[in-house]
Amino acid sequence: MKDRTSAIKKTDSTITFANRMDHFLARLGYNRQGHRVEAGLYQLGEPDQNSPVFASANYTLSFDALRSHLKGVNAYILVLDTKGINVWCAAGKGTFGTDELVHRIEESGLASIVSHRTIIVPQLGAPGISAHEVARRSGFFVQYGPVRAADLPRYQENGIATPEMRRVTFPLRDRIVLIPIELVHIITPTIIIAAILWVLAGPVASSAAVVATLTGTILFPILLPFIPTQDFSMKGLILGTIVAIPFSVLFGADQNLPQWVAIIRMLIPLLIIPPVVAYLALNFTGSTPFTSRTGVRKEIFRYIPVLTLMTAIGIVLGILLGISRLTGVI
Amino acid sequence: MFDSYLENTLRFHDEKCVSCLRCTEVCPHGVFVQIDDRIICAHSTRCMECGACALNCPAQAIEVKSGVGCAWAMISAARAGRDMDEGECCCGGERGSCCE
Numbered sequence: 310m311k312d313r314t315s316a317i318k319k320t321d322s323t324i325t326f327a328n329r330m331d332h333f334l335a336r337l338g339y340n341r342q343g344h345r346v347e348a349g350l351y352q353l354g355e356p357d358q359n360s361p362v363f364a365s366a367n368y369t370l371s372f373d374a375l376r377s378h379l380k381g382v383n384a385y386i387l388v389l390d391t392k393g394i395n396v397w398c399a400a401g402k403g404t405f406g407t408d409e410l411v412h413r414i415e416e417s418g419l420a421s422i423v424s425h426r427t428i429i430v431p432q433l434g435a436p437g438i439s440a441h442e443v444a445r446r447s448g449f450f451v452q453y454g455p456v457r458a459a460d461l462p463r464y465q466e467n468g469i470a471t472p473e474m475r476r477v478t479f480p481l482r483d484r485i486v487l488i489p490i491e492l493v494h495i496i497t498p499t500i501i502i503a504a505i506l507w508v509l510a511g512p513v514a515s516s517a518a519v520v521a522t523l524t525g526t527i528l529f530p531i532l533l534p535f536i537p538t539q540d541f542s543m544k545g546l547i548l549g550t551i552v553a554i555p556f557s558v559l560f561g562a563d564q565n566l567p568q569w570v571a572i573i574r575m576l577i578p579l580l581i582i583p584p585v586v587a588y589l590a591l592n593f594t595g596s597t598p599f600t601s602r603t604g605v606r607k608e609i610f611r612y613i614p615v616l617t618l619m620t621a622i623g624i625v626l627g628i629l630l631g632i633s634r635l636t637g638v639i
Numbered sequence: 640m641f642d643s644y645l646e647n648t649l650r651f652h653d654e655k656c657v658s659c660l661r662c663t664e665v666c667p668h669g670v671f672v673q674i675d676d677r678i679i680c681a682h683s684t685r686c687m688e689c690g691a692c693a694l695n696c697p698a699q700a701i702e703v704k705s706g707v708g709c710a711w712a713m714i715s716a717a718r719a720g721r722d723m724d725e726g727e728c729c730c731g732g733e734r735g736s737c738c739e
Binding site: 594598608 | 666689707711
């Protein structure tokens with residue numbers, strides 16, 4: 310049997326500047342696959358055979374959240390290979406799963422390193438882990454820790470997670486950290502569309518496009534819990550209509566235009582901006598910790614046709630106005 | 640009105656329940672509640688179909704069709720002509736994506 314202890318990697322609870330830089334880049338979506346730690350067994354402090362064992366993912370944000378909240382604790386951390394994905398998403402995919410956990414327990418020789426048979430798994434890893442299967446296959450009893458690593462000291466102290474520690478929340482801070490990556494995704498198409506609109510319809514139309522996408526990606530996550538209704542698409546339509554109103558007024562304000570032209574000009578932002586915001590809002594469902602697939606599917610079937618129709622009518626009206634102007638009708 | 644999240648695929652067969660409390664431990668939305676020695680599925684509409692309860696129930700008393708409620712993944716799958724429900728969460732793919 311090879312010497313197990315020499316294979317144990319060392320870590321500590323300190324978050325360095327380099328770690329923070331890495332977290333920042335991860336939040337921006339830069340080098341998406343690159344924010345990894347090596348999978349395997351780590352020792353934190355000076356653990357002995359009675360020290361607790363925590364399971365984690367090999368995504369730096371997950372691993373760093375765990376170790377930084379175990380200050381002064383002597384423990385082992387068993388890092389699963391989740392392909393650089395956080396615990397919850399990896400559990401959903403199954404990479405933070407029963408097979409990988411059992412495999413890492415066996416490969417690390419954990420049974421000969423600790424005398425107890427308990428492994429603390431983050432609660433959000435549960436969608437991938439079958440605790441009774443792990444016990445049957447590895448002999449290790451899975452104890453689900455709290456949702457948030459920040460609750461670990463209290464959890465360790467009391468030996469139990471309170472109902473409040475077991476509940477997922479989606480506070481402002483958690484919503485805000487998601488904004489950069491959403492922005493990175495839409496920045497290129499937004500610039501292209503804004504440039505085209507600038508040429509075709511002028512600076513106001515161009516800025517309307519920018520406002521619509523920024524509303525969907527920045528304002529929507531911030532205001533999420535405060536916008537009425539449950540459906541993300543409807544929330545987006547409501548928020549989109551509010552931001553479309555100033556543009557509608559601005560477009561229809563030209564006194565020299567015939568009335569029918571003014572009405573059409575007022576309608577266009579109201580027809581296009583709300584569905585754009587609603588679509589971005591709908592796409593935010595995957596980032597939230599509470600939308601079910603059944604519900605999201607229902608939303609897609611309910612709203613996508615409406616959003617498509619609104620946008621199509623808006624675009625057709627815009628083209629008609631353009632043609633009228635070119636042909637000298639107005 | 641405007642609530643697509645009232646129904647889901649969560650089914651609790653309480654006659655099979657052995658009151659081990661695992662479901663109350665793993666559910667991130669407090670769907671299952673312990674009352675005296677029994678478990679009741681008290682807040683089923685809060686379920687996000689993550690599947691943790693069913694996977695961790697040693698008595699198979701819980702059924703849920705688990706999946707990721709991500710419109711992005713589902714729309715991408717539909718666009719590519721695949722089954723929407725097989726739309727794998729795109730996180731970590733080439734494009735990176737929604738979840739952190």
